[in-house]
Amino acid sequence: MKMLVAALALLGLALWPTVGAARDATYQARADQLLSILSAPGGEDTYFSTLFLDAVPVAQWRALAADLRKQYGKPLARGAVQVESPTTGVVEIRYERATIGFTLVVAPQAPNRVVGLQLVGTRQTDDDMDRVMAGIAALPGQAALSIAQLGDAGPVWLHEQHADTLMATGSSFKLYILAELARAVAAGERRWSDVIPLSHKSFSGRLLTTPDGAPMTLHSLALAMIAESDNSAADTLLLALGRTRVDAMVATSGHARPDATLPLLTTAEAFALKMPAHADLARNYAAAKPDQRRAIITANAAQLTAGAVDIGTVADIPTAIDSIEWFATPRDMVRLLDWLRRNGGDALPIMAVNPGIAPADGKRWRYLGYKGGSEPGVIAMNFLVQARDGRWFAVAASWNDSAARVDEPRFVALMTRALNLLAQ
Incomplete structure (x- = not known):
């Protein structure tokens, strides 16, 4: 298939x-x-x-x-x-x-x-959510999902499996950067049209070939970060907004155990830590508390750059997905999506550019916002959707397997089925 x-x-x-x-x-x-x-x-x-x-x-x-x-x-x-x-x-x-x-x-x-x-x-034919949940349960490794209806009183949990399990979420962490940018714009601290230099290139993405220091608006960086999952855009925005402020958004948006993932690493830092040459440093980082991790990043800034990343060494097998990652539970991601629904403003059209599923399925919804993440052993998909009748839902799911690459089309098919059933 x-x-x-x-x-x-x-x-x-x-x-x-x-x-x-x-x-x-x-x-x-x-x-x-x-x-x-x-x-x-x-x-x-x-x-x-x-x-x-x-x-x-x-x-x-x-x-x-x-x-x-x-x-x-x-x-x-x-x-x-x-x-x-x-x-x-x-x-x-x-x-x-x-x-x-x-x-x-x-x-x-x-x-x-x-x-x-x-x-x-x-x-x-004759599909139902129980069959989808059984499909999630049958995935090797660990899979977790939460589906909620969103309203003024907060999420109402509809369908869940291991919803409070911390999972590696890959590039889903970029939603925290988007949320902090939206907060800063709403507070008058930033404007979407503000121009900053492309200052922190990472190891993949379209902007990797853009000239160093190229002037970029905050909006264009956010669009590349979410719609294309561009790592250079994400790292530039994270550091321009301030890691402390973006870290604060993790708790503000409802993450139940922020210490499990803070500080939010740049993509360059995360994959530099996954390199074999930094194995001891990675072990120390994973065992440390957030403030100690921040000190480790600062002390080793010269080593933890995109130049240290040999992507071939982590391209085929899961690498440190249980220790050097961006971690959240499905419920954490649902609460983040709900925060964006209520406070995202112009961030919502950015989330709608790449629907994450086939266009014909995406058209079942009045609005569909998406951000996922993947690497060997990890796939995560996060959807904020509004039905034709005006109701809002969030769907957040992750699948981790430390032993093997995950079957991404299989997971996408399960999420598409869940969304289609929810849209009925």
Whole structure:
């Protein structure tokens, strides 16, 4: 299944049409034919364009379609077609055990063959939250989740599993930086348009190749930090706002055990500590109390930089995810999301740029804000959503496995199912 999603996502991004328009009847015909193409081998040469088949040869396509049938049963019928333009839309196919949405892109010129296809959402037949919770429980390692409805009296806990367990959350910590920035703007201490230099580059992200000291607005840094999870943006903002102030936001937003994660490390510091050369330093840091950790960071600032990070040494296996990390429980993250709902202001549109799930599933909500985090052995997903009827919810979940990489598509599928059920 991972192979299918990756291949179709690539096509959906790379083969989007830019000119022309096909007749509605032609698009509907291609939508109808998708059922037979998914049901059994045959007809691919006349259905798909050569551009598509150059990227996904017939044999590979047949294997991908067979994988869907194995997982969800036989395709039974074409469901709804949501046309977005004369050449683009979302087509639902009902399988025995699920309804799957595909973005279908048709060439504008005759014979109007399919140039793009992307799986954008799955709804399992007769799914319910108990099945989702069982799926979370079946994950190897440790998984934890909290789903709450948000109101004036605070979160109302709806569905939970190990919700008070401290978990490694990866880049989810960047929400604390965003929250402190929102607080500072609301207090008149900062403006989103304030310009600061890009001063603390980290080891990955788009801004890594931006010239040193490039002038950046606080808004543009926040957008890169949340929508792209850019590490250079996060480290620059954390230190520009002041680590002490961002650390204070951890408690302000409702973290039950802030000493477990403070001080918030920059991404460069965290991964420098994970390097084999700093193993002794990392052990001392993990065993220390927050004030002692701050002193360790200050005393070793010259060593704990992005230049010390060899990302290849931590790219394949979980490394110190139980000791050198950003820790929070799912309930902590729900309370942080609720703080942002009430106080975030212009931070909320920033959170909505990258929905974290397929667009067709994200469109079930009036508002969907997201920030996640991942590294080997860690994945976390945090959603702030508003239903069409105005109700607000938060969904926060993490999966940690110190022994192996986690199956990220499996976790994303579980979170998507939870959100879809919540949206009903």
